Amino acid sequence: MLKLMLIPVAEFERVRAAPTEKYEKLTLLSDMCRANTLASVKLAGSGHLGSSFSSLDIVTLLYYREMNTAQLGVSHPDRDIYFSSKGHDAPGQYAVLFSLGILPKEKFLKLRRFDGTYGHPDVGTPGMEANTGSLGMGISKAKGMAFAKALRRQGGRIFVMTGDGELQEGQIYEALQTAAHQKITNLNMIIDHNKVQSDKPVTEIVDLGDLEARCRTFGWHVARCDGHDFRQLERVFAEFKAIADKPKILIADTVKGRGVSFMEHPTALKAGGGIYRWHSGAPDDRAYSDGYEEIVTRINNRLMRAGMPPLRLEEVFREEKGTSSAEREYVADAFGQALVEIAAEREDLIVLDADLSADCRLRAFELKYPERFIENGIAEQDMVSMAGGLALQGFLPVVNTFASFLAARANEQIYNNGCEQTKIIYVCHYAGLIPAGPGSSHQSIRDISLFGALPNCVILEPCNTQETRMAMRYCVNEAKGNCMLRLVIGPSPRAIALPPDYSFTLGQGVPLTEGADAVLFAYGPVMLHEALLAADLLRKERFGLKVVNMPWLNRFDHRWLEEVLGPCRAIFVLEDHSPVGGLGDAMLNALTGSGLLAVRRFKKFGVEGYLACGTPQEALQHHALDGPALARRVRLECD
C-alpha cells in the first residue's frame, strides 16, 4: 500500500521561526499546507483538490499575516473571521488550521470521517466559523457577523471567500445589494476566480461577463490581483483597511489546481479534452505520488536555497481497506441511459442541469441532444422557473441537480410551477444519507417532506437500475402530474434483485424476502441493502422479516398493501430520510385510513437529529440504521 506522509506542526514552526524573507516564507508555508491537503484528501479517498489549491495562497496569507485569529484564539470576540462560502476548499483550510495548531492532528487526518472533519465546512470543527457548501450563502452570513460586531463594537474584520461559479447563485446578488445599502463596511469578500466550475470553464457554463464592473454597480469597492502573489494580495488587503465606507471585493485571479503541474487548469483542461478532472475525488496512487513529490521537491529546494535542512516527514497510519468489488451498480447510470432512450421517442422531452452534468449522468444526453439540453449553471431557482416556462409551452422538462439544492433551494419555484398544473419531472440526485463524507450541506434527508404537500406530485425512489428505467418510463409516459424521482448517487452496496415477473405498478411495491413476523418497507439501494442484512441476521434467530421494496413514497394500492401485510402484526418503515415527512408518514396515513393498521404495531426507522459525516458504514451505524442495528431494533419492538 502507498505510504502517505504528513508534514508535522513542528516543521511549520521551524519554517516560521527561520529568518527567511516574508514572501519566501509564505510560499513555503502555503506549499507545505498544499502537501498536507493532498495527503489528507488521498487518505479520505475524496475531497476537492482543485479549489483547495487555487485558494490556498490566499488562506495562508490570511491566517499567517493578515488576521489576528491565530493570536487571539478562534473564540475571541475581537478576532478576525475567515470562512469559505464555496466550502469545497475546506481541505486546504484544514491544512492551514492544522499547521497553526488550531485543528488537532487526529481530526485533520480524519477528513470526511466520523469524529474527524467534514467534506464541507461545519462549525463543529475547531476554527471553522460557519456551515457552508451549499453555494451562495456566505456573503449573507458574513453580513450578519459584521452587523453583530458593529452592534457590539467588537474588533476584528470579516473575510469571506466565494468561488467564481458560485456567482451564478442569485443569493450572492441579494447580499451584494443589501450589504452596500446596509452599510456593512467591515466585510471583505474574496472571489477565488479560478475560471473552472465542477468540470468545465465558467465561461462555458454561464459566463460572468465584466465581473469588476458588475460588482461596482452593486456599490462595493472592487480590487483585482493575482491570487497567488503575496505582495499583490497584501497590498489589496492594506487598501481595503483604508476604505471605511463600503464593503470590499477582491477578485483574485487564480489557477485551479495550483501547485501541481498536471492539476493546474490550463494544462488539465487540455489533457481532459475540455473537462477538468481534479475538482473532486481523490487522485489515484500514481497521480498522488507525482503530485506529492512535485510539491515536496519544490519545498526542499527552497529550504536548501535558504540554507535550511529538508522537510522531516512523518508517516501517516492508514487502515487497510477492503478491495472494492469489481463492478458496482449505479442507479444514476440507468437514469442517464433511460433519458437518452426516451428522448428518441419523445421530442418534447428537455433536460435541465445546474452544473452537475457528470454527477447526474446527463452527459450522454447533453452530447446526443445538445439542442434539448439546457445548462443553467449554479442557479437552481432560475432552472426550475425556466422549466415552468417550458412546461407552459408544452414541453416536458426533466430538471436535475442534487436533492438538497433542488428540493430546498428552489422549493417555492417548484410550488409555483405546480400551481400552473403543468407536468415537470424533478430528479433529486444525491438523495439520502449516503455518501456521508461531504457533510450536511450535500446529504439530503428532507426532500420527500419538501415535495410531500405539493398537490399532485408522485414521489418515487427506485432500488436498482432496472427499476430506475421503469420509474423513468412511468414518469414520462404514464404520470398525469408532476413527478419527483429520488436517486441515490453512490454505488449501490449490492444490486438489489427483483422477481423476474416484476412489473412497476402504481402504489405497489414488491417483497424481497418472505417472513411472517414483521414487514419492513424500505426504498432505494442503500437502505434495502441494510434491510436485507437485517433480515439475514433475524432469519438466523428464526425471526421472519419480510423486506418489501416500496418505490412509491406517497402512493399506495390498498389491496396490495393488505395482501403484502398478510398476518404480520408489526410494520416497520426504514427511511433514507428524516423520520418526519417520508414514506413512513404517508404509509401510516394509508394504513390508518384503510383500517389496515388496526392492532398492528407501527414503527419508523429514520435519520434522526443532525447528520453524521463519515464513511457509509460510520454514518449508518451512528444513526442506528445499519443491518445489525436494524435487526436489534426490530427484535426490541417485537419482544
Place this chain on the structure above:
Amino acid sequence: MLKLMLIPVAEFERVRAAPTEKYEKLTLLSDMCRANTLASVKLAGSGHLGSSFSSLDIVTLLYYREMNTAQLGVSHPDRDIYFSSKGHDAPGQYAVLFSLGILPKEKFLKLRRFDGTYGHPDVGTPGMEANTGSLGMGISKAKGMAFAKALRRQGGRIFVMTGDGELQEGQIYEALQTAAHQKITNLNMIIDHNKVQSDKPVTEIVDLGDLEARCRTFGWHVARCDGHDFRQLERVFAEFKAIADKPKILIADTVKGRGVSFMEHPTALKAGGGIYRWHSGAPDDRAYSDGYEEIVTRINNRLMRAGMPPLRLEEVFREEKGTSSAEREYVADAFGQALVEIAAEREDLIVLDADLSADCRLRAFELKYPERFIENGIAEQDMVSMAGGLALQGFLPVVNTFASFLAARANEQIYNNGCEQTKIIYVCHYAGLIPAGPGSSHQSIRDISLFGALPNCVILEPCNTQETRMAMRYCVNEAKGNCMLRLVIGPSPRAIALPPDYSFTLGQGVPLTEGADAVLFAYGPVMLHEALLAADLLRKERFGLKVVNMPWLNRFDHRWLEEVLGPCRAIFVLEDHSPVGGLGDAMLNALTGSGLLAVRRFKKFGVEGYLACGTPQEALQHHALDGPALARRVRLECD
C-alpha cells in the same frame, strides 16, 4: 351604498374605432382601463392600485399596439406573450383583457372572488400566461417560453414586466445572467420603475444603485424611457425589435399610483409622511369617488375635445355586505407588541424584515429599536442567512416575512442555519388558507411540512392575542432550539376565549368545548372559529364534539393527550394547511407511538388540492372546511 360604475366593452370599441390620433387614443384607452381597475378593486375590497396604475400605460400599449395577441388569440402558438412577474398589477391587466373582450365581464367583476380572477396572476384566468406574485420568478419563466418558441421555430415575442423592488430578489440576477449566456434573445423585460415598494421608496428599503449600468454588466441591451409616454415606449420597442443578439431591458420610469392625483407617489409619500398608502387594499368611499371622478372627468374632457360623446357608464351590481364587527382582533398585533416588550428585556433580540414591516407588525419595533431592526428588502434568502451569521455571533434573530416566502423560498438557508445549531425564531406571517383573495402565491398551506423535518425546531400557532404573547415568550425565553411561529394575517373571525387559568405548556393544548363523541384538534383563529361553529351545530344534534386548541404543531405531551382524549373514540384534526405534513401527521405519529390510537378512528381535514381564491367563506366552503361542512364530515365519519 356607493354606486360603482363600469366602462363597458362597447365603449372601448367606440374609442378604438374613432379616427382619433394614435397616442391620444392610447391615452384614452389606458385611462378607461384605469377607471375600470379602480372600480374592480373597490368592488373586491382589496387589490394593488399603485402598481396597476404605474404599469397600465405600458400594458395598454402592448396589447393595443405592440403585440399580436388580441388578433391571434390567447392560445395561438405564434402569439406574443406578456405577463407580469411582480403580479401585483394584475387588476390593471385584467382591465385591459376585459376591454379587449378576452376576459369576460362576469370574471372581471369578480376580482379576488371564487370563479372570478385571482389577486395575483393565475393561468386559470383567460389571457394570463403564468402564475406569478411571488417575486423574482418571471424572467426565468419567460426564458423558458422564449427557449420553447425558438426550439419549435414559433413566432411571437416575449414581454415580461418586473417591479423595481422586485430587483432585490436574487433569482432576477440568476435569470439575467443565464439569459444572456443562453442567447435567449427573444425576450423583452420591462422594469416598472415606480420608485416605491410596499410602502416606502426603493431607495430607502434597498437602493438599486446604477440600474442601467448594472443590467448592462449582465449582458443585456438596456434602454430607459418615460413609462407613461407612448411615443417613447413605441420607439424603444421598435429599437428592441432590431436587436437580435441580446435579451433586452427597458427601464420604464413611472409614477406609482399614476392617474389619480393623490395616489401618485410624490404627492402620496408627502401626504403619508414618507409612507405610501395605496400599494394594496381598497380606497374608502371618499377616496374612491374622488379618484374615479378625476379619471372619468379627464376622459370625458378628452372625448369632448375629440368631438365625441362622453362615456356611457354601466352600473355594477354589488352584493350588500354585512357590517363588519366594530373591533376585530389580529394575532399579529399582539406579536408586534410582544416584540417591543421583550426587546426591552433582551438586548440580544434582533428583528429582520423583508419589506413587509407594516403587514408583519414590525413598525413599532422598527421605530423604537432602529439599531436592532434590519430591513432586508425583498431578499428572503439573504435575510435568513444573515440571521444565521447574527446567531453565530450570539444574537437571537427574529426573522419575518410571509410564510410562503420564508418557508419555501429560504428553505435551504433555514436548514443550513439549523445545522449550525444556533437559535433563530422564524415568524411565518400570512400562514394558512385565509385570506384567499391574493391567490396561491400568497396563501401558505405547506409551511409546517417545510419546517417539519428540521431537527430541533418547535412549530407553534397561537389562536388569539393572549396566546400569541405566550408563544413569543416561550420562543424567546424557553425554547432551546429554533422556533417557527405561524401567524394568521387577517382579522380573527372571533376572539377565541381561553380558560382563565390557561397556561402555555409544552405539548399541551386546551379544550374549548366539552363533548364525549369525538375530539377535534385545531389551531389558529381561522380554523378554531370554524371548529367551534361545527361544535355548535353538532350540539344541536346532540353530538358532543370536544374542540381542542392545539398550538403545538409538532410537540405532544402524551399524558395530557391521553387525558384530553378521554373516552372519545374518534379523533379529528383540522388543518389550516395541506393534509400532508401538518399537525395531523405529527399527531398520528404521537398517537401511534404512545398506543393512544388503538381502536380509535382518526381523520384529518386539511386543505386538499390546489387553493381556491375568493372570500374567506368561499374558500372555506370550496375546501369543505367551513363549520357546516365540518359538522357534516364529522357526522359522516362517526355514523
